[in-house]
Amino acid sequence: MSKRVLVTGASGSLGSYLSKMLCNKGYNVRALVRKTSRLDLLENYTEKLELFEGNILDLPSLEDAIKDIDWVFHCAAKVSYSPKGKKEMIAINIEGTANVVHVCQYHNTPKLIHASSIAALGREGNKKMISEKDLYKPDDANSLYSKTKFKAEQEVWRGAAEGLNIAIVNPSVILGTGFWENSSNRIFQKVAKGLRFYTTGSTGFVDVRDVAQAMILCAEKDIRDKRFVINGANIKYQYLFNQIADGLNVKQPTIKVTPLLSEIAWRVEKIKGKIIGKTPLVTKETAHIASQSFSFDNSLSINELGMAYRPIEETIQQCCEAYLEYQKSGKHAYLQLN
16 A cells, blocks of 8 residues: 655645655655645646645644654745744744644654755855754854744754654755745746846755655655755856846846945835835845855765756756746646656
C-alpha cells in the first residue's frame, strides 16, 4: 500500500509542486488547504489528491489532517519583509510550526519534513560561504522573516529531541511559477514592468522543483535529524535581473544602487505603498538584504541526498515563458515536472 502523506501549504508555489510530484510518484496525497485558499496551482490535480480543508493554526482540523498519515511535509509559511505582515508571519511561521510538531508527536507520525530557509542559517559578515554547520545568531540586523524561520526550525529540533523523526531543508531564494504577486515571484513582475535599478549583492537561488525533490528524498531515504542547504546557484542580483529582462524581452536595469540611493528607494516605496495600498517590494529589510553578498554550500545535499540541480538559467528562462503566457492568456503555466 502506498504511503499516505500530508502537505501543508499545498495551495502555494512550493506546496503545489510538491503535491503534484508526490501524486506522480504514486503516493496518496492529502493537501491541507484553507477555506479561502485559491486552488489555481493545483489545477488538473484536484481529482488525484485529497483536498482537506483546515489550518495549521486550528488544532482540531490539524489533528484530523495528520491522523493516519505516514509523512508530513510542512510547507505552509508566510514570507513578508513589511511591518504589516509581522503578526501573521509570527503566527503562521512559529505558532503554526509548533502546532504541526505537537500534533505529529501526538499521532506518532513516522516522519516530518520541514521546509525552512537559508534565512534560518548563521551569516557572519566576514564569512561568505554558508553551510548547514553555520548556526544562527540572534541579531537585530536579522530580518523578522529570518527570526521567525529560525524560531520555527527550533520547534522542529525540539520535536527531534523528544523523539520525532525529522528532516529539514533550507532552500535559498526559490524561483518558480505561482501567484506572480507573491514572494520571490514578484521579481518577474517587477522586471516586466521596467526595473531600472540593480543592486550589488548576491545570494543563492534554486528551482522550486529541486526543493520539492529534496523534500521527497529526505522522506524516502534513511535521513533523520539532519538539515540540508538546497541551493541551485550563487549569483549576483544584477545577473538575475539581466537574465529575467532578456527572457521577458525588456530592457536590463542600468542604474547601480548606491547605499544612499538604497536608503532613498525604500522610503519612497514605503510612501508609495501607503498611497496605493500595496505592500512594496522594496522595504528597509529587502534593501539591506539586496546589498549583502553571501554564497551557500549545497555539497551535503549532493553527496547525501543525491541532488542534481537544474541550471538556474534554464529555470529563469522557463519562468519567463510561463509569465509571458500568463500575461497573454491569464492562465497559469507550469514548469515541467520531469
